[in-house]
Amino acid sequence: MLKIGNHLSSSKGYLAMGKTALKLDANTFAFFTRNPRGGQAKAIDEEDVKEFLELAEAHHFEKLVAHAPYTLNPCSADAHLREFAKNTFADDLKRMEHVPGNYYNFHPGSHVKQGAEAGIEFIAGMLNEVLTPGQSTTVLLETMAGKGSEVGRNFEELRAILDRVKLQEKMGVCLDTCHVWDGGYDIVNDLEGVLEEFDRVIGLDRLCAVHLNDSMNGLGSHKDRHAKIGEGQIGLEALVRVINHPKLRHLPFILETPNDDAGYAREIALLRSRYEEVE
Ligand code: FE
Ligand code: FE
Ligand code: ZN
Numbered sequence: 657m658l659k660i661g662n663h664l665s666s667s668k669g670y671l672a673m674g675k676t677a678l679k680l681d682a683n684t685f686a687f688f689t690r691n692p693r694g695g696q697a698k699a700i701d702e703e704d705v706k707e708f709l710e711l712a713e714a715h716h717f718e719k720l721v722a723h724a725p726y727t728l729n730p731c732s733a734d735a736h737l738r739e740f741a742k743n744t745f746a747d748d749l750k751r752m753e754h755v756p757g758n759y760y761n762f763h764p765g766s767h768v769k770q771g772a773e774a775g776i777e778f779i780a781g782m783l784n785e786v787l788t789p790g791q792s793t794t795v796l797l798e799t800m801a802g803k804g805s806e807v808g809r810n811f812e813e814l815r816a817i818l819d820r821v822k823l824q825e826k827m828g829v830c831l832d833t834c835h836v837w838d839g840g841y842d843i844v845n846d847l848e849g850v851l852e853e854f855d856r857v858i859g860l861d862r863l864c865a866v867h868l869n870d871s872m873n874g875l876g877s878h879k880d881r882h883a884k885i886g887e888g889q890i891g892l893e894a895l896v897r898v899i900n901h902p903k904l905r906h907l908p909f910i911l912e913t914p915n916d917d918a919g920y921a922r923e924i925a926l927l928r929s930r931y932e933e934v935e
Contacts, residue, residue: 692725753792842875
């Protein structure tokens with residue numbers, strides 16, 4: 657069965673997200689662990705979490721893909737902003753243990769004139785401070801579109817971060833189809849070649865989740881503007897090949913397309929109808 661869901665609002669808690677996911681015929685979902693702009697997180701409501709975990713078990717939910725606030729910049733030139741990113745990240749990892757065994761995805765950050773090398777060192781440095789041997793969460797680096805000075809604009813930069821992390825077994829990668837396309841990886845005409853490249857540089861065993869998005873812009877545009885499935889320059893057929901690819905079809909697919917609930921339900925139904933069940 658296709659593991660698919662979309663990005664949900666976490667403002668009403670876990671149980672509300674679980675119920676929304678069921679309504680959309682999703683069996684996983686993504687959510688911001690706190691306000692996407694950062695800041696104070698709401699206290700965890702134990703009862704809400706308990707009811708959600710029961711619901712998730714009863715309905716065979718797959719691993720969730722939580723998302724760190726996108727304003728965190730672990731490789732900022734400003735030591736205070738790096739400290740803020742680290743503290744928020746560490747707090748989120750602690751909170752994630754209420755829903756054990758899921759994914760926590762983050763944008764590596766923007767190096768802003770310091771150079772990718774310096775950025776990579778800061779990002780790995782933060783990970784080495786916040787990851788703990790006892791955590792059950794796997795932290796995912798997201799492939800980025802290479803907008804501005806984003807680190808993670810190619811597979812090599814993600815590999816360089818991973819190489820510097822001590823607790824390797826706590827790390828994975830989330831591939832965003834809009835971002836890699838905008839980053840110059842031609843998943844439309846050469847999905848096979850892109851996956852071979854991913855395997856050679858990072859290793860497909862590190863790939864834990866896919867953000868399934870169409871892109872408003874062309875290959876290599878470095879823009880990062882998501883489009884609805886089939887309404888962008890990647891197109892429906894290429895995304896259908898992504899969800900059915902033998903090396904990807906077992907992964908959770910998260911929609912981050914510009915939609916309301918009805919739109920997400922339609923995209924989920926469409927992709928489910930195009931998923932080829934194999935024995
Ligand atoms: Fe993201
Ligand atoms: Fe994404
Ligand atoms: Zn994006």
